Amino acid sequence: MPMIAEATSSVASVETNPWISAAARFDEAAAKLGLDEGLQKVLRLAAKEVTVHIPVILDDGRIEVFTGYRVQHSIARGPGKGGIRYAPDVTLDEVRALAAWMTWKCAVVNIPFGGAKGGIICDPSLLSQGELERITRRYTAEIVEILGPERDVPAPDMNTNEQTMAWIMDTYSMHMRHTSTAVVTGKPLELGGSRGRPEATGRGCMIVTGQALRKLGLDPSSARVVIQGFGNVGGMAARLMARAGFRIVCIAEYDGAVYNRHGLDIEALMKFRKDTGSIVGFPESEPIDRDEALFLECEVLLPAAKENVITSENAARIRARILCEGANGPTTFVADRILAENRVFVIPDILANAGGVTVSYFEWVQDRQGYFWNEALVNGRLEEIMVNSFRDVVSYADKHGVHNRTAAYMVALDRVGSAIRMRGLYA
């Protein structure tokens, strides 16, 4: 039975449900690839799902119990890899979908990891640092036997950061009775983090965008780029693209967008935002409506804010030649078809934003080597992986006559399926 039928809940939520989007894309790629029915069954379900209840003493002396999850979708190609998010509305379904997503992302860029994801239901804005530390440490202790550099390697995600990773690393190390830096990535540099990690996702977006422009015979120096989201991914992509000579004509943030058809001065915009707290009112730019920015005529549109911004309701209005998905899941599966009909060249999220997990892989390698690379080495190796992965996806698309997203899923399914086939099923 196709995955989509199993997952459907209400019609209204179907298009924007990440589990259903991922399932629809899985089914389409599996069918095109002719993936064995049995392997499809294996890959539809997560290999391991752990739910823990975490008792913690709050600052006022009360005991509260939080629920946490860790899901390992597949470890066929290597240890599980994926972030841990803290949010009041985390669900097991969401964590499952994101874990599968990580399996495909790691396989597309051909790094030796499987896919995993974790989450704790909590509202970090209502918790002190001490409470967050106790929640993190107890959660780590509860799942300690499934973590490890050879088992499952978490990273930061929504509302978790370098500090959270340092607490996880320390708690795990205390249980193992030795320091084990490679158990998490996204750590501070002082604790075995990697150079180049903060820029890695934006850098990866720039590299694959450059490849796409070249493939379409467009000149990067005259390419107009529109970016939604000026945070870690969008801000770094803007800075690196501007330095490389791209013309960033528009940046959209949650409170407004700024436009300059000759190209925005990104360093000045960053300073302006730092000084004023917003990009709105930036000199040498025109203000435009935040949501209208998506529909500007341009060569490159880079959504780097959040999921489900391009849907069946607005996809027909996109006038970009290339859509580089910096965010996870910015396009719904219904919108995919509209973009394909309008010949938008989509660089799908599992390829476009995989620079982050690729440098996380480098961090893990460096921790295990105990030997740290300089930034040029990190960036050079990232470029090699992103360029090769782009070529792999595009050649699948050409060979099978499918669009890039389906091709990316096909590359991933092929690699994960081959690993399972070669390993065989242990019984």
Ligand code: NAD
């Ligand atoms: P971030 O919080 O640093 O940046 C997101 C930015 O988008 C913020 O500045 C926010 O104000 C802005 N924003 C929110 N709503 C908006 C709207 N409606 N219009 C315009 N701007 C809006 O987050 P990030 O780390 O840059 O992540 C962005 C996306 O990229 C997420 O989907 C994330 O899952 C994905 N991603 C991030 C990484 C990474 O390494 N950080 C890696 C892979 C994927």
